[in-house]
Structures are given as C-alpha cells and as structure tokens.
Amino acid sequence: MQNYHKYGNRPFILFLVTLICLVLPACNTVAGILTEKLNAELKKRIELEMFRQGLVCQGELICGTSLIPDYYIHREYKPVWVNDTGLSADAAMLVTSLESSTDDGLRAEDYHLTRIEQLINELRQIHDQGEIDTAEAVSMWIDLEVLFTDALLLYGSHLLGGRVNPETLHPDWILAGDSIDLMNILRTVVLSGPSITIFDRVRPPHGGYTGLTALLSEYHRIAVDGGWPVVAMGPSLRKDEQDPRISQLRRRLTISGDLMNSGESLQPDVFDETLESAVIRFQGRHGLNADGIAGEKTLSALNLSVEDRIRQIELNLERWRWLPHDLGERYILVNTADFRLKVVENNHTTLDMRVVVGKPARQTPVFSSRLSYMVVNPYWTVPTTIAVNDILPKIKKDPEYLTKNRFRVFDGWQQDAQELTPELVDWTTLGKRYFPLRFRQDPGAMNALGRIKFMFPNKFAVYLHDTPHRTLFNETIRGFSSGCIRTEKPLDLAAYLMSGNAGWTREKLAEAIEKGSQRNIHLPAPILIHLLYMTAWIAEDGIPQFRDDIYGRDRLLEKALRQRVTRSPFSPRSNPDDPSFELQGVFPQRQKVGGAAVE
Structure with missing residues (x-):
C-alpha cells in the first residue's frame, strides 16, 4: 500500500541509496582508528553529562537525556548505528520506519528525520573529501548516532503511550497505560536482531487501531486525488426530487464508498432509490438520523473535507495509544461519543444497546x-451538586416536589442523620453557598436510577443504571445525564452478567425487582468495563464510523498534538503540566487526578 504523506513525496529511493552508499574505506587500519575515535567521543560526551543537562544535538532537542547515558555505558560506549563501514543496516531500517510514522498518525519531523537526512548528506561530502577521521567528522558521526537512538526511543514511546498525556488535557480521563521498559527491549533487540522490530512490540495490537491506520491510508489517497466535492447548501434533498446539487451528492458519496456500483446514471440529477440508500448508509455511520433525506445536518457532515476526516482519524489513533494493550477477553465498552454500550467477548459483540451519557456541562x-455487583431497586442518594443545581429550584417552584417524587430529606451526611419533614424546611435560606441537607430517593418506578444499577469502583461516583425516562433513548444525540450512564436494556445486561449463576435467571431477576426492596447481587465473575471517548473508529463489520465531538475534546487534543515536543518525555524533571508524556525509562501508570459526584 502506498504512503501519501509529507515524506512520501521526497525522493526517498535516492535518499536510501545515499544512506547505503555512505560507507568507509575497507582498510582495517583506518576503520579501526575511526572506531576508537567514535568510542572515545561518545564516552567523552557521556562523562561530561551533556545528556543529563538537556542536550541539544545539531539543533535538535534530545529527549532521552536520562536514558541514553545508561544505555551506552551498558554497551561500553560502542555505537549502535555507525560502525566500521559507515551506517548499519539497522539505521536504514530505522529511517524507513520513521518515514512511515505518519501511517500511525504521527509526525515524522518529531523524530529528527530532517536533520538526520541533512547530516548524512554532509557526512557524505566529508567522505568524498577524504576527511573521514577528523575531529569534526567524528563529532558529526556521534551526533548522528545520538539522533538515531533518540529517534527510536521517542517514536517507540509515542507508539506505546501516545504523544500527549491525556490527563493534562482532561482531569477526568483516567486510563492506566502499559508498563514496559523500552530500554530493556532496545538492549535485547539490538543484540538479537534488527532493532526496528521494537516498534511492532509497542504498537497497539488492537484491531481497532489497525483498522484506523488502514482508513487513514485510504483517506490520504483520496486527498492526493483531490478529495471529494462540496455539495452546495440549500433546501433538503430527498427521493424523487430533481436538483443540480444531486449530481454533486452522487459524486461525493461515490468517493467515500457510500454509493457503490453506481455507474453512470441516466439522470444524475435525480434522487433515486439507490442514492437514498447511500444517504442512509452515510447517515448511519456518522451518527445522524438515518431518514435518507440530505438535510442541513447531513449536508454539513458531507461537506467536512477529507483533510478534516484525516485529522479526526489521527486524533483517535492517539486515543488508542493511551489504552492498555490488553482490554480483556470479556469486557463492557461504553463509547460516550457514540452513546452506545457493547459487551465484547473474544473480539465479538454479544450485547449492544443505546445509552444516555453526561451532558457537555457534566461530562x-x-x-x-x-x-463486580449490581443493586436491584436501589436508593438514590443525590450528590450535592445535583441537589443544589437541579432539585432545589424545582422545590422552590413546587413545595410538594419532594413528596411527589418520593424523596426524603436528612439533616446531614452522617449515618445517623435525622430525617426532616420537607414542609418544615425553609428552602429560601439554602443555596450553593449553604446546603447541609441530604436527599435520598426511595426505590420505585420514579427513582432516577430505575430498577437496577451496576457498580464498579471509581473516584467519580459514576455507574451504569436503569432510568424511568425511556423516551430519551429515541434521541439521536443522547447527552442528558449528570455523568452516569443510563442503559437502554438493563435487564438484558443483568441477565448476561449473571449467566454463570443458575440461581439468577432473567425470570429470577425480574421477581427480585418486583419485590421492591433493595438488594445487592454479586456477579459470578467480575467483568472489566471501559468508558471511552472515540469520535472515529472501524465498526465490527468493517464500516468506518465518525461522530460529532460532543465534549469538545477533539479540539483540545488537536491543539496539543500540533505542539512540537519541547521537553523530554523521559526526563524526571519534566513539567507535570506539559502534555508530553513522563516516562523515565519505564512507562508508569498515570496518576489519578480530579473527581466529581455525578448521577
């Protein structure tokens, strides 16, 4: 598959020829002298602790400043990428991989590639002048050695944990990445074979990641071919209508693969049944109301350029790199941006349902x-933020609101707090600055949590639950909650989770609910749950999916990714507020920060 990216347009074949041809004379005496000088120069730099002070090599910031010295000390100061014959085969392979980094949605210029190429050409000129072992040449060889090693470490770290630390962008984004000692892998691979295989070991193994990289390549091809046309805005387009814009719509959907085997229509400006099916397909994979009518929202989605979609794919590849490599053989996945929950077993979806997620103000x-367990007929203890912002205004409008909706009032959060009579509370004295009370809603049909809630430990007080507000599942955009996830089919999910316990069939669960009393039910086997935010992905059927950025997180991530790496992601002195990843040789789990109480 061809690569359509910045470096793909360069005369790369000539560059590789230059790289391979940059060899030293075969004279063992000269080569041996140069080897000694290279080793000595590398040792001198390390002993001077230039790396540990934030080294800038050939105008490039060296990010592996805390790792490179230890690595070369372990190697007794023997270079990896340069040897008696010039550049090693591994060096050529590394350049190939760095050129291909855009296939992962990364930027090749972050990995010193431009300066490496320039330095190789300069060394070639020095070689042609017969000045291969001068102090200047030796220094340049070591510069090249250091740039290669740092490029490998930096690219490997980005593949493993992402280029941006998500917690610096979103305090409510808590995902523990994999912990791998990249330096140990490098030592092992360099000794046993091509060091370039390190990238295959740290790249996300998920099919979702691989699928997005393939889509990225396809969209790069579309961009090189000129992209897709804009469909002029105007009145909605629908079946059986005739409009000059319909030919634009037809071409647009053909290029994106939504209109297939269309051939040359006898009436290209007529909205026929085949075109309607293509519009429905497009709407379905973009999270729009799939009515087959090209209205304002559909036209707006159609007119996002291929470059916009490429960037959206790149952002979500970065999100995949934040995830653990092992999501589990069996897990629940909630994609907030898609408003859906899936239960996955052995890479196949066994249960799928709509969900309601947090509104933009309460993400x-x-x-x-x-x-690990669920609660049937739960009480709902109302978080203070919801009590003050949502319920208190309703009480002030309707003094009987609490009684009508089966809320009880307590004079504090202590276990022995006294229950109060709502009619005797002076609600006018309470507000955001002073609210010592606690609300609790009794189990029942009106309970905000419905009849079942599913519990998993987290600092945000977030969980899955049923809801009495069933009509909200008919909405296309379902961001209505205060942060928790309302499930469309709670009994189906409960029955699935209890399938390993013969005593808790679907009928038994329904009976427990009908009794009306709260009861905790522990699962026969706990299940992993992942709450994610993906605005582009490949569905299980292979169809590309895109969704609106309901929380504005794409914009923040894009801004962070546009920044050049300006400090070491490996350095223990990295700024904790910098979006660069702090790795320090071993990739630690990210620290948990932030917190909220939500419903």
Whole structure:
C-alpha cells in the first residue's frame, strides 16, 4: 500500500541509496582508528553529562537525556548505528520506519528525520573529501548516532503511550497505560536482531487501531486525488426530487464508498432509490438520523473535507495509544461519543444497546474499572451538586416536589442523620453557598436510577443504571445525564452478567425487582468495563464510523498534538503540566487526578 504523506513525496529511493552508499574505506587500519575515535567521543560526551543537562544535538532537542547515558555505558560506549563501514543496516531500517510514522498518525519531523537526512548528506561530502577521521567528522558521526537512538526511543514511546498525556488535557480521563521498559527491549533487540522490530512490540495490537491506520491510508489517497466535492447548501434533498446539487451528492458519496456500483446514471440529477440508500448508509455511520433525506445536518457532515476526516482519524489513533494493550477477553465498552454500550467477548459483540451519557456541562469521565455487583431497586442518594443545581429550584417552584417524587430529606451526611419533614424546611435560606441537607430517593418506578444499577469502583461516583425516562433513548444525540450512564436494556445486561449463576435467571431477576426492596447481587465473575471517548473508529463489520465531538475534546487534543515536543518525555524533571508524556525509562501508570459526584 502506498504512503501519501509529507515524506512520501521526497525522493526517498535516492535518499536510501545515499544512506547505503555512505560507507568507509575497507582498510582495517583506518576503520579501526575511526572506531576508537567514535568510542572515545561518545564516552567523552557521556562523562561530561551533556545528556543529563538537556542536550541539544545539531539543533535538535534530545529527549532521552536520562536514558541514553545508561544505555551506552551498558554497551561500553560502542555505537549502535555507525560502525566500521559507515551506517548499519539497522539505521536504514530505522529511517524507513520513521518515514512511515505518519501511517500511525504521527509526525515524522518529531523524530529528527530532517536533520538526520541533512547530516548524512554532509557526512557524505566529508567522505568524498577524504576527511573521514577528523575531529569534526567524528563529532558529526556521534551526533548522528545520538539522533538515531533518540529517534527510536521517542517514536517507540509515542507508539506505546501516545504523544500527549491525556490527563493534562482532561482531569477526568483516567486510563492506566502499559508498563514496559523500552530500554530493556532496545538492549535485547539490538543484540538479537534488527532493532526496528521494537516498534511492532509497542504498537497497539488492537484491531481497532489497525483498522484506523488502514482508513487513514485510504483517506490520504483520496486527498492526493483531490478529495471529494462540496455539495452546495440549500433546501433538503430527498427521493424523487430533481436538483443540480444531486449530481454533486452522487459524486461525493461515490468517493467515500457510500454509493457503490453506481455507474453512470441516466439522470444524475435525480434522487433515486439507490442514492437514498447511500444517504442512509452515510447517515448511519456518522451518527445522524438515518431518514435518507440530505438535510442541513447531513449536508454539513458531507461537506467536512477529507483533510478534516484525516485529522479526526489521527486524533483517535492517539486515543488508542493511551489504552492498555490488553482490554480483556470479556469486557463492557461504553463509547460516550457514540452513546452506545457493547459487551465484547473474544473480539465479538454479544450485547449492544443505546445509552444516555453526561451532558457537555457534566461530562462522563474516561476510565477503566471492574464491575463486580449490581443493586436491584436501589436508593438514590443525590450528590450535592445535583441537589443544589437541579432539585432545589424545582422545590422552590413546587413545595410538594419532594413528596411527589418520593424523596426524603436528612439533616446531614452522617449515618445517623435525622430525617426532616420537607414542609418544615425553609428552602429560601439554602443555596450553593449553604446546603447541609441530604436527599435520598426511595426505590420505585420514579427513582432516577430505575430498577437496577451496576457498580464498579471509581473516584467519580459514576455507574451504569436503569432510568424511568425511556423516551430519551429515541434521541439521536443522547447527552442528558449528570455523568452516569443510563442503559437502554438493563435487564438484558443483568441477565448476561449473571449467566454463570443458575440461581439468577432473567425470570429470577425480574421477581427480585418486583419485590421492591433493595438488594445487592454479586456477579459470578467480575467483568472489566471501559468508558471511552472515540469520535472515529472501524465498526465490527468493517464500516468506518465518525461522530460529532460532543465534549469538545477533539479540539483540545488537536491543539496539543500540533505542539512540537519541547521537553523530554523521559526526563524526571519534566513539567507535570506539559502534555508530553513522563516516562523515565519505564512507562508508569498515570496518576489519578480530579473527581466529581455525578448521577
């Protein structure tokens, strides 16, 4: 498959020829002298601790400043990428991989590639002048050695944990990445074979990641071919209508693969049944109301350029790199941006349902946990923020609101707090600055949590639950909650989770609900749950999916990714507020920050 990216347009074949031909004379005496000088120069730099002070090599910031010295000390100061014959085969392979980094949605210029190419050409000129072992040449060889090693470490770290630390962008984004000692892998691979295989070991293994990289390549091809046409805005387009814009719509959907085997229509400006099916397909994979009518929202989605979609794919590849490599053989996945929950077993979806997620002002967080029990007929203890912002205004409008909706009032959060009579509370004295009371809603049909809630430990007080507001599942955009996830089919989910316990069939669960009393039910086997935020992905049927950025997180991530790496992601002195990843040789789990109480 061809690569359609910045470096793909360069005369790369000539560059590789230059790289391979940059060899030293075969004279063992000269080569041996140069080897000694290279080793000595590398040792001198390390002993001077230039790396540990934030080294800038050939105008490029060296990010592996805390790792490179230890690595070369372990190697007794023997270079990896340069040897008696010039550049090693591994060096050529590394350049190939760095050129291909855009296939992962990364930027090749972050990995010193431009300066490496320039330095190789300069060394070639020095070689042609017969000045291969001068102090200047030796220094340049070591510069090249250091740039290669740092490029490998930096690219490997970005593949493993992402280029941006998500917690610096979103305090409610808590995902523990994999912990791998990249330096140990480098030592092992360099000794046993081509060091370039390190990238295959740290690249996300998920099919979702691989699928997005393939889509990225396809969209790069479309961009090179000129992209897709804009469909002029105007009145809605629908079946059986005739309009000059319909030919634009037809071409647009053909290029994106939504209108297939269309051939040359006898009436290209007529909205026929085949075109209607293509519009429905497009709407379905963009989270729009699939009515087959090209209205304002559909036209707006159609007119996002291929470059916009390429960037959206790149952002979500970065999100995949934040995830653990092992999501589990069996897990629950909630994609907030898609408003859906899926249960996955052995890479296949066994249960799928719509969900309601947090509104933009009260966003559902991103984290992984383990669901271990559920509660039928739960009480709802109302978080203070919801009590003050949502319920208190309703009480002031309707003094009987609490009684009508089966809420009880307590004079504090202590276990022995006294229950109060709502009619005797002076609600006018309470507000955001002073609200010592606690609300609790009794189980029942009106309970905000419905009849079942599913519990998994997290600092946000977020969980899955039923809801009495069933009509909201008919909405296309379902961001209505205060952060928790309302499930469309709670009994189906409960029955699935209890399938390993013969005593808790679907009928038994329904009987327990009908009794009306709260009861905790522990799962026969806990299950991993991942709450994610993906605005582009490949569905299980292979169809590309895009969704609106309901929380504005794409914009923040794009801004962070546009920044050049300006400090070491490996350095223990990295700024904790910098979006660069702090790795320090071993990739630690990210620290949990932030917190909220939500419904």
